[in-house]
Amino acid sequence: xxxxxxxxxxxxxxxxxxxxxxxxxxxxxxxxxxxxxxxxxxxxxxxxxxxxxxxxxxxxxxxxxxxxxxxxxxxxxxxxxxxxxxxxxxxxxxxxxxxxxxxxxxxxxxxxxxxxxxxxxxxxxxxxxxxxxxxxxxxxxxxxxxxxxxxxxxxxxxxxxxxxxxxxxxxxxxxxxxxxxxxxxxxxxxxxxxxxxxxxxxxxxxxxxxxxxxxxxxxxxxxxxxxxxxxxxxxxxxxxxxxxxxxxxxxxxxxxxxxxxxxxxxxxxxxxxxxxxxxxxxxxxxxxxxxxxxxxxxxxxxxxxxxxxxxxxxxxxx
Numbered sequence: 434x435x436x437x438x439x440x441x442x443x444x445x446x447x448x449x450x451x452x453x454x455x456x457x458x459x460x461x462x463x464x465x466x467x468x469x470x471x472x473x474x475x476x477x478x479x480x481x482x483x484x485x486x487x488x489x490x491x492x493x494x495x496x497x498x499x500x501x502x503x504x505x506x507x508x509x510x511x512x513x514x515x516x517x518x519x520x521x522x523x524x525x526x527x528x529x530x531x532x533x534x535x536x537x538x539x540x541x542x543x544x545x546x547x548x549x550x551x552x553x554x555x556x557x558x559x560x561x562x563x564x565x566x567x568x569x570x571x572x573x574x575x576x577x578x579x580x581x582x583x584x585x586x587x588x589x590x591x592x593x594x595x596x597x598x599x600x601x602x603x604x605x606x607x608x609x610x611x612x613x614x615x616x617x618x619x620x621x622x623x624x625x626x627x628x629x630x631x632x633x634x635x636x637x638x639x640x641x642x643x644x645x646x647x648x649x650x651x652x653x654x655x656x657x658x659x660x661x662x663x664x665x666x667x668x669x670x671x672x673x674x675x676x677x678x679x680x681x682x683x684x685x686x687x688x689x690x691x692x693x694x695x696x697x698x699x700x701x702x703x704x705x706x707x708x709x710x711x712x713x714x715x716x717x718x719x720x721x722x723x724x725x726x727x728x729x730x731x732x733x734x735x736x737x738x739x740x741x742x743x744x745x746x747x748x749x750x751x
Contacts, residue, residue: 475598481693528565528653
């Protein structure tokens with residue numbers, strides 16, 4: 434099946450506070466035009482890289498990053514309040530849900546996780562989580578899964594699929610140290626080493642061959658391996674991304690891959706699949722915020738509405 438890509442980009446809708454060069458282009462915006470609601474088959478909200486904890490502002494000059502942890506909870510509440518009046522089928526967070534203190538312990542870090550999960554539960558609908566590297570600082574793999582809620586059969590799982598509105602959604606977990614399946618846990622991780630292990634890739638192959646629905650994939654770390662450049666460092670890419678991308682392309686079903694992790698945000702396209710990387714919510718103080726709503730229409734076009742300072746994309750399939 435041959436597909437042509439059409440991409441129209443716009444920027445977040447509200448004016449941002451003064452910021453460095455990373456966010457200079459988010460000050461003005463243009464809205465995207467959605468089809469009528471009757472043409473939309475599936476619609477969901479997303480947030481990513483909330484990094485909730487109680488900690489001083491952290492600056493990472495090499496990433497032009499200013500992480501304002503104290504504002505993350507209010508930003509998430511803004512998101513859930515908006516999601517609740519936006520006629521959504523579900524909401525999903527794309528990883529790095531919580532953070533930790535450098536001198537913190539398991540009990541304190543669990544309280545951060547429980548607090549941010551409580552804020553996310555303000556959304557009045559099905560909720561889902563994607564594992565991010567910071568989700569396993571100070572706490573175990575099982576600690577994380579036991580303190581978040583995924584809707585329905587996905588609960589208690591770190592990778593899973595579900596169908597909503599005739600679209601299959603596949604959540605991948607790349608928080609592994611190696612292909613054998615050693616998962617990040619209690620700080621046993623190197624964030625620059627993210628792997629989708631053999632067993633998960635075998636599961637993914639079965640998911641892509643099961644059913645005929647169009648597919649959208651969620652990851653925390655990035656799959657855009659072919660597009661590494663000074664604006665997209667290799668450190669943020671899943672180590673076995675090439676084999677995973679080949680599987681997605683071979684299926685002929687995947688419309689888009691939606692990710693977080695790289696706080697600046699990014700966009701790539703390859704062989705009919707759109708790769709939308711969203712900005713980190715933890716970055717910069719209020720009133721700046723980033724979140725989005727995604728709509729899929731009957732023609733399998735994907736509309737990413739950037740809210741506040743997030744970028745927007747129209748990802749057409751033809």
